[in-house]
Amino acid sequence: MILWLKLIVGASFIFAWGYFIYLLFQTFSFSPRVYYSTARGEEKRGVFYALGAGLMPWAKESASRHLGVYLAGIIYHSGIFVGFIILGFLLFNFKINTHVRFILGVFTTVGLFCGLGLFIRRLSLRELRFISQADDYLANLLVDIFLASSFLSLYVTSFQPLFLIISILLLIYVPLGKIRHCLFFFISRAFFGRFYGRRGVLPHKVNLSRLSGEEK
């Protein structure tokens, strides 16, 4: 049964990537945005900034105002990443020692609590409930269950089939719902960097270097 489940996980993985390719095709079937004006700053520097320093909480008021939520989000995403590493280990029968198991367990557990915290936040804040859709709750719960089952599968072998089933559901859901942002996030940030980079708004050094003299 485990073997069959592993094969279905593989098929789900292929489905997820297939759907991603479809989404990318759909998105980029629209013409690329062409800028006709002369750049004031540098697009490349803007893109590097957007995908690097611009992700730091102090670079964005939305993050610095809600530092706890932002950090919870980062830990949550780290946990998910670790969850997929655990899935990889299980799929390919990698043996892991106690120390590695403990570290993976810590990541998934803390990630799970952060995910649940974000779920409660969404439920408890009026403005968040207002903008939320079923997808928001479902995606969060599915990932939380994925994290819980990945942790349990580390220590209890009998939970491994459940973990594989949850992984199948998650992989199918990833491109269909909001979790697709795991791909589009990077594209969107790159566009962000391109815009602000060429206009000379970000990163700041570009703008400062324009003014020579003692006021630099």
Add this chain to the structure above:
Amino acid sequence: MSQAELVPKKIEKEKSTKDHFREINRALECFKEKLDAELATSFQTCVRCGLCAETCHYYLIDRDPRSTPAYKLALVKEVFKKSISFSSRAAGSSLPGATVDELVDVLFGRCSLCGRCFLNCTMGINITRAIRIARGMLACLGLVPEGLASTVNTAVSKGNNMGISKEDWLETVEWLEEELQAELNDSQARLPVDKKGARVLYAINPREAMFFPMSITAAGKIFYAARESWTFSSENFDVTNYGLYSGEDDIAGELSARLIRAKEKLGCEEIILAECGHGYNSNRWEVFDWLRQRQNHPVRSILELIAEYIRETKIKLDPARNPEPITLHDPCNLVRLGGIIEEQRYILKKAVTEFREMTPNRERNYCCGGGGGQLAMTRFAERRIKVGQIKAEQIRQTRAKIVATPCHNCIDQLMELNKHYQLKVTIKTITEIVAQALVI
């Protein structure tokens, strides 16, 4: 394109269901025509984390979930889904997600297109652009709020947003030239109009000619001191472009193209834009995208030129002539969306004795509330003054006596805020402050 074609058509209030269905589909086509991969990515990326809420000055004041950028984007996303889905277009005769009234209220009435949500979005989604494109779709339905629509129409039909006739404009310049000559005690001082071969074509906000003529004289004084070769155009002198706010790309493109044509007609090397935030964004950045035409001539803000004059010692300033503490309001379209961030600071530090920054400042600054066409849309006036409270508090905290801002839209809003919140400050342009400090 003729001017008559550019005037937005009002949809008839009563029309058959079939006509209505056709109108909705036309609006969705308008929306779809403007879609590109960047916008499509935006609609795939939002996770409704809600962290953007407090970056919006509307939400900070009213705490209404409809003011959150995520909600505004969600409305536009519904339009996006409908525009790309044939089945849903065929099935419905209404815009999705909300009633048309709500779309107008949220996209025109709860957003000043200031770009603060875009800058701070954890995903980097250009919410501002999505809202502007959706405004353009509403414009296809003739749903641009009246004041904004009439401002656009006036600019299209009269050549400038205040409807100033050529005769009145020339008379004003003549009168101001006399004032300048008297001030400089030099009968050769000029405010040139249609001077062929001048290096610089200078475009102003028509409000300057109507209500703030001294800011025109101030610019003339600076050009005189720098021995600049410059000119106004007698016909196309308007730096503003309310098509940016109504979302109508064809109209916006035509309005800005007039300046380019004037530059070519007069044989000028570059266009220098007076202090106007959205005018800078329109004429420096957006126009070339609207026209799908590569930029082949320099377009700069007068702030860049003044900073250059100072750096190259073409003008000398005495900061002692501006002894009162001055703070600076950063216009969103010039700074956050335009990239003119340090020039005004460089100038003010040379021109005044005490410069005080607001907190936050530069690209993180709060919108004054007057952008996005809000000043023209009287139906949202009460809301506009309310959301200006954040700016009023920022100003109050600096304890400055003068607020400098390089934007006439912002000046109008700040003057109202000054009165409403009893700030007891004077509002000035950077040009006026520099002219005051000029050593000639």
